[in-house]
Amino acid sequence: MAVEFDPNTPNAARMYDYYLGGKDNFPVDRAAAEQVLRHVPEIPLGIRENRAFLQRAVRFLAEQGIRQFLDIGAGLPTQRNVHQVVAEIDPEARTVYVDNDPQVLVHARALLQDSPQVLVVEGDLRRPSAIMDHPEVRAHLNFDEPIAVLLLAIIHFIPDSDDPTGVIAEIRNRLAPGSHMVLSHVAIDERPEAAPEVEGVYRSASAQFVARMSSEIEPFFDGLDVVPPGIVNLHEWRPDSPVLAPPLEKVKSYFLCGVGRIN
Ligand SMILES: C[S@@+](CC[C@H](N)C(=O)[O-])C[C@H]1O[C@@H](n2cnc3c(N)ncnc32)[C@H](O)[C@@H]1O
Structure with a gap:
């Protein structure tokens, strides 16, 4: 299901853009984001750690020889998007960006689809087979060869009633051996008391935030061979530079991530 373009309803992609310091957002997004920030200022x-993890994970996978990337819930274009990171290793590598938000798609087509190696398509993660059977996606990616599927900061918008575990399994089962899944998900272990407030703000937004503890997130990696260092906080995953966010360094579980291989 595509999200309707609506400048008067808080939009998850535009709120994310606002948190990142972007300009593709409206007053209603900024007001909702500010409400969230009052409860979770970090x-x-x-x-920023999530974007840095995306870049490290994509580079790691490209260095392992992966040449096809499927980024679901790609978000509004920002700096160093997937295909730009991949191109540093192999300019011929292919990337597909998927989102269900029309504003994301317009911006992504304008800013990201700048080479034959990049495709932008509308799709809903809750219907993964429709994405993987999409004729343009199938023309762009070879499902007989390894693909890296990126599910970054999106599963926390999929409620249990939409069966996120089943969605992930459906994707996993369609990928060739040597494929990988990359996942990141907000964890509320450190701030359970803020969770209802944040869920409340997102209740009227284009996508509803689902608060989960790390114990509920870790099973999303079942069936994957998780590569070292495992399922960890963003800054702990193969850091290549000093940690961006010293206050988060001491926190046990705030935003979990991991990379799993399909054997
Ligand atoms: C928080 S942003 C994350 C962007 C990017 N993946 C990242 O980690 O930087 C979440 C994105 O997922 C998209 N999204 C939410 N629910 C979706 C769904 N069911 N299917 C496809 N995209 C969805 C939103 O439109 C938004 O662009």
Whole structure:
């Protein structure tokens, strides 16, 4: 299901853009984001860590020889998007960006689809087979060869009633051996008391945030051979530079991530 373009309803992609310091957001998004920030002021640091993790994970996979990337819930274009990171290793590598938000798609087509190696398509993670059977996706990616599927900061918008575990399994079962899944998910272990407030703000937004503890997130990696260092906080995953967010360094579980291989 595509999200309707609506400048008067808080939008998850535009709120994320606001946390990142972007300009593709409206007053209603900024007001909702500010409400969230009152409860969880460290969100912008977490999101910068999430983007840094994306870049490290994509580079790691490209260095392992992966040449096909499927980024579901790609978000509004920002700095160093997937295909730009991949191109540093192999300019011929292919990337597909998927989102269900029309504004994301317009911006992504304008800013990201800048080479034949990049495709932007509308798709809903809750219907993964529709994405993987999409004729344009199938023309762009070879499902007989390894693919890296990125599910970054999106599963926490999929409620249990939409069966996130089943969605992940459906994708996993369609991928060739040697494929990988990359996942990141907000964990509320450190701030369970803020969770209802944040869920409340997102209740009226384009996508509803689902608060989960790390014990509920770790099973999303079942069936995957998780590569070292395992399922960890964003800044702990193969850091290549000093940690961006010192206050988060001491926190046990705030935003979990991991990379799993399909054997
Ligand atoms: C928080 S942003 C994350 C962007 C990027 N993946 C990252 O980690 O930087 C979440 C994105 O997922 C998209 N999204 C939410 N629910 C979705 C769904 N069911 N299917 C496809 N995209 C979805 C939103 O439109 C938004 O662009």
